[in-house]
Amino acid sequence: MSKNKKIKKCLFPAAGYGTRFLPATKAIPKEMLPVLTKPLLQYGVEEAISAGCETMAIVTGRGKRAIEDHFDISYELEHQIKGTAKEHYLTEIRDVITNCTFSYTRQIEMKGLGHAILCGETLIGDEPFAVILADDLCDNDGDAVLSQMIKLYEKYQCSIVAVEEIPAQDSNKYGVIAGDKIPSQAENDDKTQAENDDKTQAENDDKTQAENEENRHPELVPQGYYSGHSESLFRVTNMVEKPEPEDAPSNLAIIGRYILTPDIFDIIRDTKPGKGGEIQITDALLTQAKAGNVIAYKFKGKRFDCGSVDGFVQATNYFYDKSNK
Secondary structure, three states: OOOOOOOEEEEEEOOOOOHHHOHHOOOOOHOOOEEEEEEEHHHHHHHHOOOOEEEEEEEEEEEEOOHHHOOOHHHHHHHHHOOOOOOOHHHHHHHHHHHOOEEEOOOOOOOOOOHHHOOOOHOOOOOOOEEEEEOEEEEOOOOHHHHHHHHHHHHHOOOOEEEOOOOHHHHHHHHHEEEOOOHHHHHHHHHHHHHHHHHHHHOOOOOOHHHHHHHOHHOOOOOOOHHHHHHOOOOOEEEEOOOOOOHHHEEEEEEEEEEOOOOOHHHHOOOOOOHHHHHOOHHHHHHHHOOEEEEEEEOOOOOOOOOOHHHHHHHHHHHHHOOOO
């Protein structure tokens, strides 16, 4: 992998059964369930496009043909509504289709998220890539969550996971991380300035005067001081898949947004089945984390767990209210 390679591909694992939405998902992929007038997967694809991704690599399974049909031209429908007042309804999906390319592969067996990502290796190749889980629907008035993460990747050149704080009792639904805070550039600049100020003060004043100045200006000598964006970045030291509350290393849970480096594929191949007998991406990422190569990012924006009925309803209400403002 060459350094500083741009993130241009986004992988969408979309082979799951969606059993929590049965019977609706018996014949309709859960990724195609609509929040207002757009399916979940389209929200994710639009987020990836806004972040600069050009290729959408979708890992599907049996009964998922509707996904391919959605991101294709429907000549009969186009012909039927062309020149009518309804034609504008297809504007958004036309824009999606013309602004990126789609490639597909199948996950034959459901062996976990890590395995689903490994199935996409032939679509990704030897380059860093993004992963979006469509049932984690995110929204932000500024940069989309994936855009925020890609900007971080351009600086740190390592795998990045999006995290958010969760109630302790929900830890067994997520991968949970532990990590060390990473100071922001502004904090590093402040620290350097403070050190320079201290040095100049020591050189120009006698020891007593320097001590007095230090006492009058304690802000010039930060001791383990962190603020602002440093609260958002962590160098991951541990990751646990779906721990019980008493075993969780923190309250920071991984959500469905990842930036992964291509060495993750070989790591997944060497990863044994973990929680639930599945190949977990959390376990593979832990291998990278032990080498200091994973950052967790507390993103800006809202996240809805549309893999649950409650979260799906909350997302629908949120986007409905937003569309009417």
